[in-house]
Amino acid sequence: MAINWDSVSALLIQLQSRAVEFGLRLVAAIAILVVGRWIAKQLRRTIKRAISRTPLDPNLVSFTSNLAEYGITAFVILAVLGQLGIETTSLLAVLGAAGLAVGLALQGSLSNFAAGLLIVFFHPFRVGDWIEGAGETGFVEDIQLLTTVIRTPDNRTVIIPNNNLMTNNIINYSAKGVLRMELVVGVAYSEDLDRVKAVIAQALEQDERILRDPEPVIGVMALADSSVNFTVRPWVRPEHYWPAYFAAYENIKKHLDAAGISIPFPQRDVYLYQRSERI
Template sequence: METIGNAIIFYGLKVVMAAVIFFVGKFIAGWLRGLVAGLMKKKDMDVAIQQFVSTLVYYALLTFVCIAALGQLGIQTASLVAVVGAAGLAVGLALQGSLANFAAGVLILIFRPFRVGDYVEVAGVGGTVSKILVFTTELNTPDNKRIVIPNGQVMSGTITNYSTHDTRRVDLVIGISYGDDIDKAKAVLREVVEADKRVLADPAPNIAVTQLADSSVNLIVRPWVATGDYWGVYWDLTEAIKKRFDKEEISIPFPQRDVHLYPTADNA
């Protein structure tokens, strides 16, 4: 009876300690899940990513708590840890593409290289961001196509965000004939640019000779505009410059080549 009593006390203490480890560990895991969710909410991250990450943290911690409780009961957990590790490895290998997209989605939501509504160029395509999801990013193209890009491809290449800043520079290259007056052409270009009320005064527009090309003298026209006015100014300035050059009799030459014929003895 004394032996039985000692065994009951011994194993009873183990069961009590295992229960304490389990319930305390479960409480801590729940608290950490709430903490992670709160931190992600402060970062204004997507609700789906908040729920997914916080739940993943909770069950990962709960798994270790269960293993620790079983170890307190005297159960050999080495084989159990090996099985859990092997299962995790198998799942990771099977879902490595999805996990890569998920990790990239988390990075996008944390570092915010772009937001919904920005016009971006990623993975070789351009469009307005309509959705940023955990595994994919969705773009709407200017011709109203929906493009779904895996987040792994988004983060593995260069991201060009055209909407980050409030202003953009319009870059035009205008060619004039070698026989035209450069100073007159520059003055006309400046008048056309300054006549457009959407062009910003600061920074000042830049108009200069950039190249002595084969068929023309090329001038750059670089005014600054609000980002939302970029394409409107680009198209309107191109048309206005052509019309004003026609009025001022400043030519925009076609590509041309001089051909010299030399007489020979056969056709002299």
């Protein structure tokens, strides 16, 4: 069988032309990818610097800048695929169908993601706040797209799904910047009430963590069975709450002792009757 060298030569020329064309397309695609990624990173940094100068939440700044980078990167990838001759329309349809299937399988994660967006945009709490939610209490260490990380007073790390927080009540102890402590101090009925109030006020003044404005409230709360009970309500910063709480009771006790004011405790008088029996 004779070989048609003219046909082989034409085929080689065609393959060479196709290879050169594909090589040029590949070089152009790589260039688009490199330049596009550089533009995406620069845009992220620019947006982050610009938004950082505004009084927006830091989590919103990070989320917006990252979202801009991912969006530009997605367009760059589509441009690279188009440059390589890949039909992006059918690819997008396949990706859309796959995304729908994955979305149905990950409904819980999507609800946590949506809750994370609500936290980022509406910030019911911020990093560093002392909150109570989903049955846990602690300081917020990190707000992620799916979970929120808090540190409890006993130094445990608790990771809470965002949806659990947003579908339950959230108590933000740090939102107003100050918290009110409530102490109960009982003294004997025989003590002078005005003198007791003055001694308690003096004890509170010894702690710099207790705020002068708002002014502490000291008043008689109840006339109990064995004592006159005072309610003591000083104000502190959220981060000082527990140290100041414990110190307040200790200082009040020491000042009452130094002033000779007695703190009664429940007592019960027992009377014994002896009955003589006749035989």
